[in-house]
Amino acid sequence: xxxxxxxxxxxxxxxxxxxxxxxxxxxxxxxxxxxxxxxxxxxxxxxxxxxxxxxxxxxxxxxxxxxxxxxxxxxxxxxxxxxxxxxxxxxxxxxxxxxxxxxxxxxxxxxxxxxxxxxxxxxxxxxxxxxxxxxxxxxxxxxxxxxxxxxxxxxxxxxxxxxxxxxxxxxxxxxxxxxxxxxxxxxxxxxxxxxxxxxxxxxxxxxxxxxxxxxxxxxxxxxxxxxxxxxxxxxxxxxxxxxxxxxxxxxxxxxxxxxxxxxxxxxxxxxxxxxxxxxxxxxxxxxxxxxxxxxxxxxxxxxxxxxxxxxxxxxxxxxxxxxxxxxxxxxxxxxxxxxxxxxxxxxxxx
Amino acid sequence: xxxxxxxxxxxxxxxxxxxxxxxxxxxxxxxxxxxxxxxxxxxxxxxxxxxxxxxxxxxxxxxxxxxxxxxxxxxxxxxxxxxxxxxxxxxxxxxxxxxxxxxxxxxxxxxxxxxxxxxxxxxxxxxxxxxxxxxxxxxxxxxxxxxxxxxxxxxxxxxxxxxxxxxxxxxxxxxxxxxxxxxxxxxxxxxxxxxxxxxxxxxxxxxxxxxxxxxxxxxxxxxxxxxxxxxxxxxxxxxxxxxxxxxxxxxxxxxxxxxxxxxxxxxxxxxxxxxxxxxxxxxxxxxxxxxxxxxxxxxxxxxxxxxxxxxxxxxxxxxxxxxxxxxxxxxxxxxxxxxxxxxxxxxxxx
Ligand SMILES: CC(C)[C@H](C(=O)O)[C@@H](O)C(=O)O
Ligand SMILES: CC(C)[C@H](C(=O)O)[C@@H](O)C(=O)O
Numbered sequence: 001x002x003x004x005x006x007x008x009x010x011x012x013x014x015x016x017x018x019x020x021x022x023x024x025x026x027x028x029x030x031x032x033x034x035x036x037x038x039x040x041x042x043x044x045x046x047x048x049x050x051x052x053x054x055x056x057x058x059x060x061x062x063x064x065x066x067x068x069x070x071x072x073x074x075x076x077x078x079x080x081x082x083x084x085x086x087x088x089x090x091x092x093x094x095x096x097x098x099x100x101x102x103x104x105x106x107x108x109x110x111x112x113x114x115x116x117x118x119x120x121x122x123x124x125x126x127x128x129x130x131x132x133x134x135x136x137x138x139x140x141x142x143x144x145x146x147x148x149x150x151x152x153x154x155x156x157x158x159x160x161x162x163x164x165x166x167x168x169x170x171x172x173x174x175x176x177x178x179x180x181x182x183x184x185x186x187x188x189x190x191x192x193x194x195x196x197x198x199x200x201x202x203x204x205x206x207x208x209x210x211x212x213x214x215x216x217x218x219x220x221x222x223x224x225x226x227x228x229x230x231x232x233x234x235x236x237x238x239x240x241x242x243x244x245x246x247x248x249x250x251x252x253x254x255x256x257x258x259x260x261x262x263x264x265x266x267x268x269x270x271x272x273x274x275x276x277x278x279x280x281x282x283x284x285x286x287x288x289x290x291x292x293x294x295x296x297x298x299x300x301x302x303x304x305x306x307x308x309x310x311x312x313x314x315x316x317x318x319x320x321x322x323x324x325x326x327x328x329x330x331x332x333x334x335x336x337x338x339x340x341x342x343x344x345x346x347x348x349x350x
Numbered sequence: 351x352x353x354x355x356x357x358x359x360x361x362x363x364x365x366x367x368x369x370x371x372x373x374x375x376x377x378x379x380x381x382x383x384x385x386x387x388x389x390x391x392x393x394x395x396x397x398x399x400x401x402x403x404x405x406x407x408x409x410x411x412x413x414x415x416x417x418x419x420x421x422x423x424x425x426x427x428x429x430x431x432x433x434x435x436x437x438x439x440x441x442x443x444x445x446x447x448x449x450x451x452x453x454x455x456x457x458x459x460x461x462x463x464x465x466x467x468x469x470x471x472x473x474x475x476x477x478x479x480x481x482x483x484x485x486x487x488x489x490x491x492x493x494x495x496x497x498x499x500x501x502x503x504x505x506x507x508x509x510x511x512x513x514x515x516x517x518x519x520x521x522x523x524x525x526x527x528x529x530x531x532x533x534x535x536x537x538x539x540x541x542x543x544x545x546x547x548x549x550x551x552x553x554x555x556x557x558x559x560x561x562x563x564x565x566x567x568x569x570x571x572x573x574x575x576x577x578x579x580x581x582x583x584x585x586x587x588x589x590x591x592x593x594x595x596x597x598x599x600x601x602x603x604x605x606x607x608x609x610x611x612x613x614x615x616x617x618x619x620x621x622x623x624x625x626x627x628x629x630x631x632x633x634x635x636x637x638x639x640x641x642x643x644x645x646x647x648x649x650x651x652x653x654x655x656x657x658x659x660x661x662x663x664x665x666x667x668x669x670x671x672x673x674x675x676x677x678x679x680x681x682x683x684x685x686x687x688x689x690x691x692x693x694x695x696x697x698x699x700x
Contacts, residue, residue, distance in 0.1 A: 140542030192490030
């Protein structure tokens with residue numbers, strides 16, 4: 001068995017991290033009796049600066065036949081963010097109907113949380129974030145540009161189809177975990193989108209009688225991720241709220257450098273796996289970026305391919321490494337080692 | 351000099367906290383040579399449950415002639431949140447053009463932050479939140495209700511007028527504080543509203559050459575309020591982002607029970623002062639609600655009335671009380687005292 005993976009190294013630390021992790025990916029696959037073939041797409045902000053587009057016009061078509069996509073990072077100081085993201089990351093999530101964004105938050109043994117009194121093993125939840133619409137819909141405009149009475153509007157769009165998909169996926173996950181789902185909304189202020197969302201949750205919940213549903217407003221939820229992160233099991237949220245809550249989840253679990261994510265397609269198109277961190281222009285080229293978020297994103301990729309033994313093994317070696325006080329670690333988690341050292345140590349443990 | 355204050359005790363712990371704090375308000379005013387007359391409006395969810403409306407139809411007219419409004423809390427388990435809030439709190443903020451929501455986050459001496467390594471005095475920032483439009487605009491709808499192809503839309507509305515008001519106010523504050531403004535957006539995903547917002551910030555910034563502007567995406571900002579809260583001075587954000595960030599600000603500063611807020615009118619209509627916390631149905635009637643958020647909201651009110659000596663004094667006695675290990679404190683900040691005890695102790699210190 002061999003899988004055909006599209007790799008988009010992207011911007012900033014993306015290329016150096018992917019380059020470091022690639023041999024580990026191949027070695028893990030080898031060890032578990034499958035092959036990984038990768039095709040590199042050199043898309044990103046450099047391409048934009050030279051050719052005026054983040055990816056070619058037929059970019060999605062070229063990705064479509066791969067079994068999955070691994071993405072490094074997107075974002076560049078010389079390219080406006082909305083250009084970079086609407087030119088590459090967001091069209092893939094939307095174009096391939098990657099409705100489900102799954103982001104685990106785990107405080108590993110050996111990692112210090114910025115929260116007082118939490119130690120390894122005590123935080124372990126997963127956020128399911130709607131990934132293709134909501135507050136990220138490309139709907140809106142501006143009128144009377146530059147005038148005193150200018151107005152800008154931005155419309156969030158929620159379809160029942162996408163909403164039911166993410167909500168049902170979260171219930172499935174909760175049923176398999178601790179049976180506890182937290183539904184995040186802001187229905188007190190957003191009486192159309194969020195009241196609709198709450199209704200969908202109420203409907204779907206009838207199919208999952210064993211799952212207890214808690215409802216939290218996004219402001220209270222942000223606070224509670226700081227105040228009582230250990231009480232969460234599965235959270236479900238819209239695109240924007242999921243964005244905020246997963247960054248919070250990453251920081252209370254120690255570092256954005258450890259946060260992995262899966263963008264799962266609802267149909268036949270490929271899913272995409274990427275670290276939650278961005279392109280980190282401040283540390284580009286120093287060789288100190290934490291590769292673990294990309295390693296764990298690969299673990300999510302393996303799991304998606306059905307190679308769960310290989311996936312589990314990657315989680316295991318990361319766990320082992322972080323728990324080992326003598327193992328190399330990057331500066332974001334309190335060490336002084338480089339990207340390559342961390343990957344080499346993982347390879348030894350495999 | 352005597353001021354005429356409208357008091358809306360509202361729901362849940364609102365009445366018990368306001369009742370406890372009221373004598374302190376009068377006493378402070380007395381001590382500084384001005385009078386406070388209060389008129390009670392018994393509006394809120396109980397009224398809704400009996401009469402079908404949170405406030406009378408001419409509610410805003412009745413409030414309009416007061417010098418300011420003091421609000422307890424809004425929210426009731428038997429009333430849907432969007433009904434309670436759209437029936438009372440939000441119409442006042444909008445109807446009186448209270449465009450500026452000002453929320454200080456201070457980690458007081460004697461208060462333990464949930465963040466490792468922070469102690470009293472180390473966190474001190476203020477968020478200026480747009481308060482009348484943005485993501486809270488009452489614009490949207492649902493089509494194909496209940497069908498598979500149902501769609502719900504919610505439109506955020508940003509006017510240049512309101513955006514410039516909040517941005518300019520934040521720059522003014524930054525110029526008077528440490529000269530450091532953090533502009534929160536999500537321009538990488540919301541290319542209409544947030545790109546507009548960034549443009550307004552860039553324009554207004556030219557009037558304030560001494561203020562350094564940092565730009566942060568809301569997801570990164572949420573993380574940074576946990577990772578490096580000490581580095582913030584003044585933040586400016588939209589209605590929704592301000593909502594999330596001020597709850598985060600409250601929790602990293604120890605407790606929502608200490609967080610005060612001012613809703614400042616841009617024109618002649620009255621401003622409103624309220625604690626950031628909600629109606630807290632779980633502790634209603636137990637007499638243990640923390641009154642300090644309401645006391646500090648009163649301090650913001652005094653300041654707004656031009657009674658800055660009285661305002662300063664209230665901040666001072668709260669600071670003193672919290673720094674005193676023998677002073678009574680409520681359970682949310684690690685004590686066992688009741689609302690009344692805390693207020694009585696403050697009165698003694700005055
Ligand atoms: C880069 C940005 C558009 C993206 C998002 O908001 O989804 C990122 O923050 C993420 O969480 O993957
Ligand atoms: C109650 C709710 C509508 C309100 C808001 O979102 O503004 C509250 O959370 C606040 O922060 O004052």
